[in-house]
Each structure stands twice: as structure tokens, then as C-alpha cells.
Amino acid sequence: MKRAQFEHAIRAAGAILGVEEVLVIGSQAIHASIDFELAEAERSIEVDIAALDDDSGAQADLIDGSIGELSQFQETFGYYAQGVTPRTATLPRGWRRRLVRYLSEGTGGVTALCLEIHDLWISKAIAGRPKDREFCEALIARSLVDASTLRRRLKQVVDLDPTVNAAVLARIPES
Numbered sequence: 001m002k003r004a005q006f007e008h009a010i011r012a013a014g015a016i017l018g019v020e021e022v023l024v025i026g027s028q029a030i031h032a033s034i035d036f037e038l039a040e041a042e043r044s045i046e047v048d049i050a051a052l053d054d055d056s057g058a059q060a061d062l063i064d065g066s067i068g069e070l071s072q073f074q075e076t077f078g079y080y081a082q083g084v085t086p087r088t089a090t091l092p093r094g095w096r097r098r099l100v101r102y103l104s105e106g107t108g109g110v111t112a113l114c115l116e117i118h119d120l121w122i123s124k125a126i127a128g129r130p131k132d133r134e135f136c137e138a139l140i141a142r143s144l145v146d147a148s149t150l151r152r153r154l155k156q157v158v159d160l161d162p163t164v165n166a167a168v169l170a171r172i173p174e175s
Helices: 003-017 027-032 058-067 072-077 117-127 130-141 147-155 162-171
Strands: 021-024 046-050 080-083 100-102 111-114
Touching: 003 021, 003 027, 003 046, 003 058, 003 072, 003 080, 021 027, 027 046, 027 100, 027 111, 027 117, 027 130, 046 058, 058 072, 058 080, 072 080, 117 130, 117 147, 117 162, 130 162, 147 162
Parallel strands: 021 111, 046 080
Antiparallel strands: 021 046, 100 111
């Protein structure tokens, strides 16, 4: 997903929800932290968007039904928004304080509150799918994340399965 596509999805989600801020928790949150193209993020055709207060999932369903997968929006533009809730990703304590604001002319007045890059790395490493591992490796290879910060953030994840914790820790390079 290119930056302009990301901005369009943010603008559309804000309009559908009638809000001025949305939460972005998947790989597309990277757009708020870098100002260049990252192939590992651009391969995705979806952006994970949540309303900040959507614990029930009702607003996620509204996003899915309007601009989600297999919608007219996806058919027309070739990309879509996946409606999620703030609890979809496993994140370190304090992640809300570290959200990175993304607002541009392309978002039409809607601010995307995006995961900070280290929190994003942790959530993707915990998810552990092949595409998530590739994304994490790209951030490390380009020195976009700091290993000591990643280790600290991993310790801030509550109730993480010890096996998953060990697997994520093994992906963090030695300083």
C-alpha cells in the first residue's frame, strides 16, 4: 500500500465512522514513522484501522462492511481497510502514550494515530506470521529499530506465552 492509498483509506474510515482520529495498528502504521517507501509494507493491500473506543467491535464491523475486504471500495481501488479493535494486536504497556500522529492533506482532516515503530515491531513479531517476520527483519536490516528498546518493550508485554516470548527475543539482534 502506497502512502496515497494509506491516506485515502484513513480519510474514508474517518468519514464512515464520523471521527477525526482513527487508530492504525498493522504494518501500515509505518507510514507515520518513515518518509520513504518500504517494500515490505507496500506489499500489503490492507490497512488495519480501529476506532479508539471500539471495544465491542461494532465500529470495526462498520469499516469492514463499507471499505473492507471484498467491498466495492476494494473492487474499485485495489486495497481496503480491515476493521479491527484496539485489542487486536498484542502490545507493550504504555503503547497509547507513544502513538505517532499522521495528518496530511491526503487524510482530509482525519488523523491516523499509528503505533510507534518499536511497538509495531513487537506486535508483528508476536503475531509471527511469515509476512510479519519479513516486516520485522526489514526494520532491523534498515536500522529503523533499536535492539535495546525492543528488549525493553518486550518485557512490557503482559501475559505473553513464554514460548512466544523466547521466539520474539531470539529475533532481536544483539546490540
